[in-house]
Each structure stands twice: as structure tokens, then as C-alpha cells.
Amino acid sequence: MFLKERYESEELKVLKALNTRMDLQEKEKQYYLNLQKGFEGEVMFDGYLKQIVIRSLILNDLLFEQNHSHFQIDSLMVSQRLSYLFEVKNFEGEYYFEGDTFKTINGNEVKNPLLQLDRNVSLLRQFFNSIGIKIPIEPYLVFVNPDFTLYQAPLNRRIILPTNLNRFIHQLNNQQSTLNHQHGRLSEKLIASHITKSPFSKVPHYDYSQLRKGVFCQACGSGIAEYHSLILTCPKCEKPVNTKSALVRSIEEYQILYPSEKLSTNTIYDWSGELIPKRTIRQTLKENLIVSGYGQWSYYE
Numbered sequence: 001m002f003l004k005e006r007y008e009s010e011e012l013k014v015l016k017a018l019n020t021r022m023d024l025q026e027k028e029k030q031y032y033l034n035l036q037k038g039f040e041g042e043v044m045f046d047g048y049l050k051q052i053v054i055r056s057l058i059l060n061d062l063l064f065e066q067n068h069s070h071f072q073i074d075s076l077m078v079s080q081r082l083s084y085l086f087e088v089k090n091f092e093g094e095y096y097f098e099g100d101t102f103k104t105i106n107g108n109e110v111k112n113p114l115l116q117l118d119r120n121v122s123l124l125r126q127f128f129n130s131i132g133i134k135i136p137i138e139p140y141l142v143f144v145n146p147d148f149t150l151y152q153a154p155l156n157r158r159i160i161l162p163t164n165l166n167r168f169i170h171q172l173n174n175q176q177s178t179l180n181h182q183h184g185r186l187s188e189k190l191i192a193s194h195i196t197k198s199p200f201s202k203v204p205h206y207d208y209s210q211l212r213k214g215v216f217c218q219a220c221g222s223g224i225a226e227y228h229s230l231i232l233t234c235p236k237c238e239k240p241v242n243t244k245s246a247l248v249r250s251i252e253e254y255q256i257l258y259p260s261e262k263l264s265t266n267t268i269y270d271w272s273g274e275l276i277p278k279r280t281i282r283q284t285l286k287e288n289l290i291v292s293g294y295g296q297w298s299y300y301e
């Protein structure tokens, strides 16, 4: 049972919105693409976890602080006897371990994910101790991308390769598991201790006047040049874009980048590069205000 779902982080949403509206520096762009790729890998792994049929609690994307150290957990699955801690990597290409280092086939050293896993398991164990939970933790490093190859894989049962994934899930499903109040208490504590604001966030500085205004094609990122009331067409890849959803996306991007600013017809008109008529914007803001009702789009005038 999934107790906590996974969503794109605020940081990823901000970077995605910025990527279409400004030229990110090479390093920032790489960071953004890595975040995006990591997220996609985690979603891929969720697909496997959804096949778990034994009684268990699955919590995704947790962030904790323990002894002044922050640590992030991609997925945690709690069954009767064990807590499975999963560190998910969406690496593509050929890699190998050499002693304590992890390298690409060209010899470039990459941060060793096993060390990251060790650190996380130690911090999680301390967290469990601090709340008096005695369920042992079993850590796993999961390589989820089918195009990942690991040479000289250490005979380490903690590493799950893409070709082992189905078997691994099958093994989990073969266990007996019933849950009691201790498991319930653990998951409540975990959710309550989860931090929403990531201290790792690396969002570059951005300034409204420097951001590109307009409505952008989701497929290729090009600006839409011509207005049509129902379907816009991307001038570059010629993909059709539903006008309404393009406008809604544009409004959402504004909200992600400027969460404390008031939404108004004029603001969005400017933000969308004066492409969409104010009448349509006003109507869309109104409709969504009513639909959301939770103050997500709280202000418009």
C-alpha cells in the first residue's frame, strides 16, 4: 500500500519552468536534467513497487533531519519483519566498481551510490532508535534503467540490477507479512517527521524582466508565435498544443516561480507574451479558481 506518493519536487518544477524561459548555465542545466532523470527513474521503480501484494507500507520520497544531517529516501517499504530502504538510480550506460570508487566505463569517477546508501541507512537507523522502533533495515541500491550495465559487479546482495528487478519483487511477494500497530506507528512518525523544504535546493537566481515571456511548446520548448482560440501550433516541431492547457500551464509556471505574487489577468497577459486575449485569461483564471477552491489560485482581479 502506498502511504506517501511521489511528486515532482518544487525544485524540479522551478528548474523546468526556468529552463524554457531563460538560458540556464551548463552546470545548472546538467543539474536540472539529472534531477529530471532521477525523478523518472524513481517513477519507474514505483511501477515495480505497485506489484507488491504482501501487506506492507510504502513511503516514497522522504526527507529527514537526524543529528543535524539531512537525508533523503527514495522509497521505504515496511513489511512485518523488515524495512526495505531503496536508493534508486536511473543511470544509463556502462559502469564498474573499483574498490570504494564507482566509475563510468571511460574511467570517470562518479559519486559512489553504495556510500550514499551506507550513510542513509545509518541515519535512518538512528531515527528508528530515537522513536523506539526495532524493525531491522535492509538497504538496497536499485539500478532501474534497462540500458544500465554494471561490470565487475561486487557479489553484493544489496545491488539490484534492472535484470534482477522482477525476480526481486517476486521474492518479496513470496514472504509472509502481517502488520500491527508498531508498523502503523512507524509510518505515522515517518510522515510527521518528513521535511518538505529541501536544503539541497540549487535554484539559480532569476529576475522577472530577464525571463522569456510567452507560451511554450511542451515537446520542444519553442515559443508559440500565433494565436488560435482552440489549438496552437508549435512553429518548430509543428506539434499541436491545446490553447487552454497551454494557458493553464503558463499560469502554473508563473505560480511556481512567483508563489507569493497575486494572479491577475494583466500579469498573466504579460507573462504569456501578450499572445492570449485577456478575455480568455480572465475566464480561465475564474474557472480554475472555482475548480481548485483551495486557494491554490487564490487571487485574481
Ligand SMILES: [Zn+2]
Binding pocket: 217, 218, 219, 220, 221, 222, 234, 235, 236, 237, 238, 239
Ligand atoms: Zn515544439
